[in-house]
Amino acid sequence: MSTISKLEAQKRIAELTATLNHHNQLYYQEDRSEISDFEFDKLLEELIQLEAQFPALQDKNSPTQHVGGAITKEFETVEHETRMLSLGNTYSKEELLAFDERVAKGLGHRGYSYFCELKFDGVAISLVYENGELVRAVTRGDGYRGDNVTANVKTIKNIPLYLQGDDIPDKFEIRGEIFLPIKEFEKINAAREANGEALLANPRNTASGTLKMQDSSIVAKRRLNCYFYQLLGDEIDVDQHDEAMHLLEKWGFNISPTYKNCTDINAVFEYIESWREKRHTLSLDTDGVVLKVNDYAQREELGFTAKIPRWAIAYKYKAESAESELMSVTYQVGRTGAITPVANLSPVLLAGTTVKRASLHNANEIKRLDLHNGDVVFVEKGGEIIPKITAVAVEKRKADAKPVSYITHCPECGTALERKEGEAKHFCPNSASCPPQVLGRIEHFVHKRAMNIDSMGTERIRALINQGYVEHPADLYELNHKKDQLLGLEINAEQYEKSSDGYLYVALRKALFAVTDGISLSAIYQYLEETETLEQHLKLKQFTDFIHHQNKKVSLNLAAVDKLKNLLGQLAHDQIEDFLPVSAVMAMFVGNQLSLEALHQLSLQKNTVHDIVLAFDFELHRDQEDKIKKLKGNTFQEGVISNMLSGIAASKEQPFEKVLFALGIRNIGENTAQLLARHFKTIENLGQASTEQLLDINGVGETLVNSIREFFDQEENQANIQRLKAHGLHFEIKSEDLPEVKGNALEGLKVLASGKFEHFKRDEIIEAISAHGGTYLKSVSKNLDLIIEGADMGPSKKEKAEKLGIKMISENEFLSMIAD
Ligand SMILES: NC(=O)c1ccc[n+]([C@@H]2O[C@H](COP(=O)([O-])OP(=O)(O)OC[C@H]3O[C@@H](n4cnc5c(N)ncnc54)[C@H](O)[C@@H]3O)[C@@H](O)[C@H]2O)c1
Numbered sequence: 001m002s003t004i005s006k007l008e009a010q011k012r013i014a015e016l017t018a019t020l021n022h023h024n025q026l027y028y029q030e031d032r033s034e035i036s037d038f039e040f041d042k043l044l045e046e047l048i049q050l051e052a053q054f055p056a057l058q059d060k061n062s063p064t065q066h067v068g069g070a071i072t073k074e075f076e077t078v079e080h081e082t083r084m085l086s087l088g089n090t091y092s093k094e095e096l097l098a099f100d101e102r103v104a105k106g107l108g109h110r111g112y113s114y115f116c117e118l119k120f121d122g123v124a125i126s127l128v129y130e131n132g133e134l135v136r137a138v139t140r141g142d143g144y145r146g147d148n149v150t151a152n153v154k155t156i157k158n159i160p161l162y163l164q165g166d167d168i169p170d171k172f173e174i175r176g177e178i179f180l181p182i183k184e185f186e187k188i189n190a191a192r193e194a195n196g197e198a199l200l201a202n203p204r205n206t207a208s209g210t211l212k213m214q215d216s217s218i219v220a221k222r223r224l225n226c227y228f229y230q231l232l233g234d235e236i237d238v239d240q241h242d243e244a245m246h247l248l249e250k251w252g253f254n255i256s257p258t259y260k261n262c263t264d265i266n267a268v269f270e271y272i273e274s275w276r277e278k279r280h281t282l283s284l285d286t287d288g289v290v291l292k293v294n295d296y297a298q299r300e301e302l303g304f305t306a307k308i309p310r311w312a313i314a315y316k317y318k319a320e321s322a323e324s325e326l327m328s329v330t331y332q333v334g335r336t337g338a339i340t341p342v343a344n345l346s347p348v349l350l351a352g353t354t355v356k357r358a359s360l361h362n363a364n365e366i367k368r369l370d371l372h373n374g375d376v377v378f379v380e381k382g383g384e385i386i387p388k389i390t391a392v393a394v395e396k397r398k399a400d401a402k403p404v405s406y407i408t409h410c411p412e413c414g415t416a417l418e419r420k421e422g423e424a425k426h427f428c429p430n431s432a433s434c435p436p437q438v439l440g441r442i443e444h445f446v447h448k449r450a451m452n453i454d455s456m457g458t459e460r461i462r463a464l465i466n467q468g469y470v471e472h473p474a475d476l477y478e479l480n481h482k483k484d485q486l487l488g489l490e491i492n493a494e495q496y497e498k499s500s501d502g503y504l505y506v507a508l509r510k511a512l513f514a515v516t517d518g519i520s521l522s523a524i525y526q527y528l529e530e531t532e533t534l535e536q537h538l539k540l541k542q543f544t545d546f547i548h549h550q551n552k553k554v555s556l557n558l559a560a561v562d563k564l565k566n567l568l569g570q571l572a573h574d575q576i577e578d579f580l581p582v583s584a585v586m587a588m589f590v591g592n593q594l595s596l597e598a599l600h601q602l603s604l605q606k607n608t609v610h611d612i613v614l615a616f617d618f619e620l621h622r623d624q625e626d627k628i629k630k631l632k633g634n635t636f637q638e639g640v641i642s643n644m645l646s647g648i649a650a651s652k653e654q655p656f657e658k659v660l661f662a663l664g665i666r667n668i669g670e671n672t673a674q675l676l677a678r679h680f681k682t683i684e685n686l687g688q689a690s691t692e693q694l695l696d697i698n699g700v701g702e703t704l705v706n707s708i709r710e711f712f713d714q715e716e717n718q719a720n721i722q723r724l725k726a727h728g729l730h731f732e733i734k735s736e737d738l739p740e741v742k743g744n745a746l747e748g749l750k751v752l753a754s755g756k757f758e759h760f761k762r763d764e765i766i767e768a769i770s771a772h773g774g775t776y777l778k779s780v781s782k783n784l785d786l787i788i789e790g791a792d793m794g795p796s797k798k799e800k801a802e803k804l805g806i807k808m809i810s811e812n813e814f815l816s817m818i819a820d
């Protein structure tokens, strides 16, 4: 152990504590991580060592003394009957041997065995069964108390709600790990990608986030799964862990088939090795192996520390790592305006795939790594989809290397970037017209589940945005007046560049293709690939040899290239490798009607050849048209345009709930849009709803209320809605889109149902209420007219309802009420 003064230790302990608390907060509360588990565990280990060296400096609130999670305000808090602990962990076999020695010593060297299984990477859960029925599901929380997430857990298909069998104890607790299978995770991300939503980082965080959702119907769609690994209770009649596991299997609980009893630590090592690679074939993420002393009496003898049992430990597999060189850092602008720096790396093989890029997350990450241009870095592929840089080989850094400096302006639209208090990511505030943000909005708007305008793929939308035809969804409905301009509009933008002073350039290969005659684009492409000179005029000089070699219309083509060189000579212009000023090339074709200088000025305002041609006030001859066509990129054709326009026209028939979803108001997904459309019936009602009215709706929380407010407060959004309305989109619900009406017994009444019901599941009773004309409200307030009281209605709710004098009826009374 290094020598360190008490003062230094004190400082480092404070630092580590703050850092670990920060990462715990992110990990458990926000379901994301800025550092890998390995890095986290290293920091925690450092703190453990320091506290061992200076016991006086250990704070009782130290992260070494507490289970990392926490309880939230969103769910009822429930006390655990037996504390839920964490596990000690190690990445080294030496430490595993040391653990084994401590166990042997603790047990006075009597015989013992280890029960081994994989360490599932998910979220810990505790279930309580009473009389064979699942009554409670609670998260680990701070270890003492957790969140009551029963409703969500009940949606998990292979968690039994009722148990059958004659050996089931009246009451017991069972613990396990809820996880999201990798396939399901990939499906969710594929859908999000298609929707232009941000991708989720990994299955663990997604599982954890899902479990904490307020709307169980969304949880049900996520297809979570669970493996169980612990049984607790006074009436359990077994004294070995493996016997308990067999009982659980017999009662119908999902147990991972990976477990094995190991008679000594060497057998454990074998088990670890046998799963090192094979674990990647399992349906879920695993990050190590857990070994537990099998005998319950021996467990009791060994006992616990404040945070972990002394009879179990996790061996974690270290993620594979490789060395690579940082070529550059580029910045992506997401569809929400968030900026993500990306490290471009020299290609390197890692865990079976070639890695060329790594996410850098945000500016803090670049600072944390102290990244310099050209650094040799270590890349690791952990739980994340894209690999990440874990460290820099500082000793290999060149003396004159400059630190990577973060951009200050949006690479897409040039707007100065902003960073909100407490947020790690920079973002581009120009949501109205920053191209990727507009693209995100329009893609969402036309999506199958929104306005359902197919024939509008990403590339086509991008072309319409880049060339100034579309900025707001309402612009789509005005495209039919611009049909003539759309014909011939260019789709792919990669053949253009803008010089730093704003002039439009076109790819050299397209220029040479357009000015010559009889030479194919692919031949020109090949010529350019093979010429080694970088300088433009040398390339053009050599091109004359190429023309001779091609032996097609030689004198005509030589004259053309001469003329092009001449025109370029008349123009003071920047050099861009493999691009030419579009004005010089166009002057080849229309130089008689428009001067080179006029063309050059025109190219300052325009983004494509098509744009420039639209600005001409003269007719083109047939052969001029042909030449210009060769210069353009892929273009919109008649068929595509009419397809698009008819899709846009047809979308006007989409019902209000789809239109509402299409508007892209933050936090309004498909289900919420439907809920709000049905409740408020018109956009005006929704826009004018009070916070109280909104919060009363089952499924509406504060975040959503804030997003609704924010949206309607912006005049621009209001104006946009008016424009869409003028185009005939539906902003009120039609009666045929409302759910089936079965009666009017509850007409005008605001109703709440609380507790458990015999004839209805939770969503069924809500449906029954609205089918009979009632409105469901989710909390007890003076706005309520009626409460249907089920079994076990919460005592505090009941008390409040009685105080407010709200009428309460039983399930049977409710049934007869709606039967009339
Ligand atoms: N990257 C970050 O920023 C960050 C932040 C906080 C925590 N973490 C990670 O989380 C760890 C701490 O989490 P923790 O306290 O939940 O500990 P842990 O995940 O290392 O171990 C305890 C948990 O393992 C789970 N588990 C999975 N399979 C099991 C099995 N077969 N048998 C028994 N238990 C099993 C249980 O849920 C149990 O609660 C850290 O060591 C770190 O790796 C990372």
Ligand SMILES: [Zn+2]
Pocket: 333, 410, 411, 412, 413, 414, 415, 428, 429, 430, 434, 435
């Ligand atoms: Zn921008």
